[in-house]
Amino acid sequence: MTFCPTGFSPNIFYDLQNIWCYEFMRNAFETGTIIAIIAGVTGYFVVLRRSAFVAHAFSEIGFAGASGAILLGIEPIAGLLAGSLLGGLTIAALGRRATNRDTQIGIVLAFTLGLGLLFISLYKSFATAAISILFGEILGISTSDVDLTLVAGAGILIAVGFLYRPLLFASLDEDVAEAKGMPMLFLGTSFMLVVAVAVSFAVQVTGVLLIFSLMVTPAATAQYLSRRPGTAIALSVGIALMATWAGLFVGFYTIYPVSFFITAIAFSLYILVRLARYGIRPKMATQVSKRK
Amino acid sequence: MGSNLITAENLAAGYRDKTVWQDANFAFGRGEFIAVIGPNGAGKTTLFRMLLGLQAPLNGSLEIFDAPPRRGNPRIGYVPQRHIIDSDTNVECLELVRLGLSGKKWGFNPFSHGDHDAAVLALEGVGASELAHRPLGVLSGGELQRIFLAEALVSKPDILLLDEPLSNLDLRRETDLLHQINSVVRTRGVTALLIAHNINPLLPHLDKVMYIANGKVATGKPSEVLTSESLTALYGVQVEVLRDPHGNVAIIGVEEHHGDMV
Numbered sequence: 001m002t003f004c005p006t007g008f009s010p011n012i013f014y015d016l017q018n019i020w021c022y023e024f025m026r027n028a029f030e031t032g033t034i035i036a037i038i039a040g041v042t043g044y045f046v047v048l049r050r051s052a053f054v055a056h057a058f059s060e061i062g063f064a065g066a067s068g069a070i071l072l073g074i075e076p077i078a079g080l081l082a083g084s085l086l087g088g089l090t091i092a093a094l095g096r097r098a099t100n101r102d103t104q105i106g107i108v109l110a111f112t113l114g115l116g117l118l119f120i121s122l123y124k125s126f127a128t129a130a131i132s133i134l135f136g137e138i139l140g141i142s143t144s145d146v147d148l149t150l151v152a153g154a155g156i157l158i159a160v161g162f163l164y165r166p167l168l169f170a171s172l173d174e175d176v177a178e179a180k181g182m183p184m185l186f187l188g189t190s191f192m193l194v195v196a197v198a199v200s201f202a203v204q205v206t207g208v209l210l211i212f213s214l215m216v217t218p219a220a221t222a223q224y225l226s227r228r229p230g231t232a233i234a235l236s237v238g239i240a241l242m243a244t245w246a247g248l249f250v251g252f253y254t255i256y257p258v259s260f261f262i263t264a265i266a267f268s269l270y271i272l273v274r275l276a277r278y279g280i281r282p283k284m285a286t287q288v289s290k291r292k
Numbered sequence: 293m294g295s296n297l298i299t300a301e302n303l304a305a306g307y308r309d310k311t312v313w314q315d316a317n318f319a320f321g322r323g324e325f326i327a328v329i330g331p332n333g334a335g336k337t338t339l340f341r342m343l344l345g346l347q348a349p350l351n352g353s354l355e356i357f358d359a360p361p362r363r364g365n366p367r368i369g370y371v372p373q374r375h376i377i378d379s380d381t382n383v384e385c386l387e388l389v390r391l392g393l394s395g396k397k398w399g400f401n402p403f404s405h406g407d408h409d410a411a412v413l414a415l416e417g418v419g420a421s422e423l424a425h426r427p428l429g430v431l432s433g434g435e436l437q438r439i440f441l442a443e444a445l446v447s448k449p450d451i452l453l454l455d456e457p458l459s460n461l462d463l464r465r466e467t468d469l470l471h472q473i474n475s476v477v478r479t480r481g482v483t484a485l486l487i488a489h490n491i492n493p494l495l496p497h498l499d500k501v502m503y504i505a506n507g508k509v510a511t512g513k514p515s516e517v518l519t520s521e522s523l524t525a526l527y528g529v530q531v532e533v534l535r536d537p538h539g540n541v542a543i544i545g546v547e548e549h550h551g552d553m554v
Contacts, residue, residue, distance in 0.1 A: 048381075048383070161399065162398055163398070165395050165396075165397055165398070165399065166396060166398065168395070169396070172381070172391065172428070173388060173391070175374065176370060176372060176440075177395060178346075179346060179363075180364050181345075181362075181396075223380075223382045224382060227383055227384035228383075228387065229387060
């Protein structure tokens, strides 16, 4: 076993060398990077389609799946995927306006969260599992998890690349897209499944309850910064990466959870951007609020 | 039929358990500007849905370009009835117009110069060049209608279906938009069907009018259709068409029963 120094120094290169000396930190950075990219990309469409609540619902349905999997002795990620994919298919099957059904989604996710609690309590000897699913455990990611995440991430990017223009069109102008004969049910379902997979993997980093910090906050911040979807997606990825890397860095040198720092950094950037925009364009800001 | 883009014979519209209107016969040629008017629920949007291939005729025949309507026909541009886009939508107008051209294509190609140039031209064509980089969410109703018009025109359609583009516009914006639509119809030879509540601002521009009410459809030149005699004959009840000295018309007698069958 190689010796890894731990002290913090003002030299960031020295610090990174220290951090990457540990296998669990290398795994955390690799997984965090992949997830920041897929969360930043899919998050743009989640925010554009006003589906943030649905993304959150997936993660909580996934919690029941993950805790069920632990109870049965299977990999939690399998349960997460099964739970959120099932949730995605159900919501897609409910119809094209289902993403606006806050009440129904809320009712289902409250029940599944309760179900997850039951599974966890049945499996008494593994109570820490609940905490890691709920709040993320990026420092406990194995090398095989990294590989799996890489495969899933590549799949998600290919899927979003393929769906890109029709999905953007359907998100901005549903009525015209439908009249043009675009396959709305296929688009909606594919997107839900992509989000379900992205959420399942992102949960490794942020946990079920903090999923917004990577799926929603960076994309929402980016939408304030650019009116061009391509640029906004790049910015969204950039912000998610910044929050993840900085969160891991700070988390390594403190005793506090990494997930907290990721959410705090993403949130601070969001507030900064909103304040800056309000300062630069007070006229436009009032115009927007007037039309609500 | 060759010269007509749209032809209907004994056409009936509605749903399985309810006929909305029937026995409609009409033919529209290239470059005609047609207003579709009538009370709420009379079946104006149903006509558009049939033309778009989203709904099948109940009876009779309907042909566009000498073939039955089919969903996703790129030769038809469509502006649905809408209010405003969510005010949080911070996406520039140019993007929506560009998607009007290539939004159906799979794959990732956000930097196509061809699409970009076509979208810029379409915006110019509706006098909305200055809106290209404004976010959709902050536009006024009239500005949005121009963007939707550009979105519909960018694929260079032969037929334009406009569902109540004038609602929510003040008088000046209404006049501006109508002039814009009229100039598109005249310069491009597009056949435009426009659903409206009030026929009067449209009268100076129209070639034909389609009056849908009480399960029946009257089609023809405004001077022929919008008379007390022709509407009374069609509906079998006394219908009055009043005209003021400026040529504005008011139709009295059918609207009380709208939605019902005569």
